[in-house]
Amino acid sequence: MSMTPEATDRRSISVTVNGQRHDVDVETRLTLADCLRHRLGLTGTHLGCEHGVCGACTVLVNGNTARSCLMLAVQADGAEIATVEGIASENGEWHPLQKAFHEHHALQCGFCTAGILTSMVEFLQENPDPDEPEVREALSGNICRCTGYQGIVQAVLDAARRLRSPNQESSS
Amino acid sequence: MKPPPFHYYDPGTVQEAIALLGSLDNAKLLAGGQSLMPMLNMRYVLPDHVIDLNRIPELSHIDESEDRIVIGAMTRQREIERSEFLARRCPIFREALIQVGHRQTRNRGTIGGSLCHLDPAAELPAVLAALDATIHVTGPQGSREVPIAEFPAFYMTPAIELDELVTSISFEPWPEGHKSAFVEFARRPGDFAIVGVAALLATNDAGEVLRAAVTLAGVAAGPVRCSAAEEQLVGAGIGDDLIRVAAETCRDIDAMEDVHAPSSYRQHLAAELVARAVQAAVDGPGAGLSR
Numbered sequence: 001m002s003m004t005p006e007a008t009d010r011r012s013i014s015v016t017v018n019g020q021r022h023d024v025d026v027e028t029r030l031t032l033a034d035c036l037r038h039r040l041g042l043t044g045t046h047l048g049c050e051h052g053v054c055g056a057c058t059v060l061v062n063g064n065t066a067r068s069c070l071m072l073a074v075q076a077d078g079a080e081i082a083t084v085e086g087i088a089s090e091n092g093e094w095h096p097l098q099k100a101f102h103e104h105h106a107l108q109c110g111f112c113t114a115g116i117l118t119s120m121v122e123f124l125q126e127n128p129d130p131d132e133p134e135v136r137e138a139l140s141g142n143i144c145r146c147t148g149y150q151g152i153v154q155a156v157l158d159a160a161r162r163l164r165s166p167n168q169e170s171s172s
Numbered sequence: 173m174k175p176p177p178f179h180y181y182d183p184g185t186v187q188e189a190i191a192l193l194g195s196l197d198n199a200k201l202l203a204g205g206q207s208l209m210p211m212l213n214m215r216y217v218l219p220d221h222v223i224d225l226n227r228i229p230e231l232s233h234i235d236e237s238e239d240r241i242v243i244g245a246m247t248r249q250r251e252i253e254r255s256e257f258l259a260r261r262c263p264i265f266r267e268a269l270i271q272v273g274h275r276q277t278r279n280r281g282t283i284g285g286s287l288c289h290l291d292p293a294a295e296l297p298a299v300l301a302a303l304d305a306t307i308h309v310t311g312p313q314g315s316r317e318v319p320i321a322e323f324p325a326f327y328m329t330p331a332i333e334l335d336e337l338v339t340s341i342s343f344e345p346w347p348e349g350h351k352s353a354f355v356e357f358a359r360r361p362g363d364f365a366i367v368g369v370a371a372l373l374a375t376n377d378a379g380e381v382l383r384a385a386v387t388l389a390g391v392a393a394g395p396v397r398c399s400a401a402e403e404q405l406v407g408a409g410i411g412d413d414l415i416r417v418a419a420e421t422c423r424d425i426d427a428m429e430d431v432h433a434p435s436s437y438r439q440h441l442a443a444e445l446v447a448r449a450v451q452a453a454v455d456g457p458g459a460g461l462s463r
């Protein structure tokens with residue numbers, strides 16, 4: 001038999017999110033996504049499906065993307081997490097991906113956007129000069145129900161260009 | 173969509189994990205979590221205890237040996253995909269893994285997790301079957317080895333005891349320069365494959381096949397070896413006719429039936445994809461991805 005809710009395990013964990021350290025006491029069954037949203041108030045990370053399919057909840061854990069709905073908060077104890085709130089630079093200037101998404105209308109409702117941005121941060125670090133099929137393949141783990149992906153693909157390609165030559169303006 | 177309450181443990185060594193596993197009832201091992209976490213979120217499984225293996229460093233390694241390659245059970249799929257050593261000595265891993273889930277899930281998913289979850293459509297068990305891998309298992313009684321062919325007990329159930337855990341997978345690498353491909357058919361990239369094929373070939377300079385291994389994913393509870401196809405290939409010179417004859421031996425295999433496809437469709441795919449996989453292996457690295 002499973003435990004009654006009042007008997008659940010708890011643990012104190014310490015996570016660094018977007019450079020800021022947080023000490024939190026959590027139920028061990030709490031997902032990382034719920035910890036970020038409900039305990040730390042970082043609601044930029046969205047939950048679409050809560051079973052690993054949609055990609056909306058993607059965050060970076062020690063630099064690698066992960067579905068935060070498929071991790072327990074306790075598993076992030078000691079880890080460095082980056083969420084969408086942390087990808088702009090410290091002075092508030094948007095990340096080239098954010099600028100490109102804005103200019104290419106790569107979002108409508110924006111529900112998928114946080115997960116796509118975090119996924120593309122990792123992708124472009126690994127592959128700074130992707131072609132369109134590679135971008136589409138890299139996006140395959142993120143579902144967008146609004147845009148039809150055209151704008152997203154264009155924005156990622158444009159952001160890649162900007163990241164390669166930071167001084168150049170958008171080519172669009 | 174929240175996990176049910178459970179007691180959580182994160183042992184630091186295999187011995188601690190085994191001790192926990194042996195003393196707790198209704199315990200589940202948590203590897204990469206890309207299958208167990210969805211099942212917990214949906215409350216398909218209600219364990220009293222979850223034993224997390226993610227803090228056991230000794231379970232994560234790739235031993236780069238020319239005689240016998242050993243991969244720790246908790247090695248992430250993505251590490252295997254990115255290993256330059258494996259890309260050179262055993263390129264089928266990279267080709268198969270690119271078709272497993274998505275980058276975000278491969279960053280967490282592990283080889284031991286895929287193997288023990290034993291989804292019939294999973295790519296890695298088919299690859300390991302083609303390699304005739306050995307599964308290393310440890311329990312309170314000590315360690316033992318299970319050949320991959322005996323590893324699936326039945327549907328989604330590995331032939332290990334409740335108090336045992338898989339610590340590593342080992343196999344003898346094929347000769348340097350051997351040919352291989354992993355080809356699958358799925359509705360969308362990253363979806364579960366309806367049928368997948370792992371093919372390994374060793375040929376001599378004249379193009380004759382010295383050794384062949386062909387296995388199928390998605391047709392039965394565990395990977396299925398296409399012995400008849402392998403027999404057709406070995407000793408012959410590779411060519412279109414030979415590939416077709418070998419592939420046709422898979423057309424009457426026993427194939428399962430489910431909501432995704434009837435068995436006749438799986439049989440058709442098996443024959444078709446075996447032909448494509450062998451051809452892709454002959455054509456060279458990466459050819460399997462475009463088929």
Ligand code: FES
Binds near residue numbers: 049050068
């Ligand atoms: S909410 Fe995590 S993948 Fe959909």
Ligand code: FES
Binds near residue numbers: 106108
């Ligand atoms: S913008 Fe609405 S889901 Fe992508």
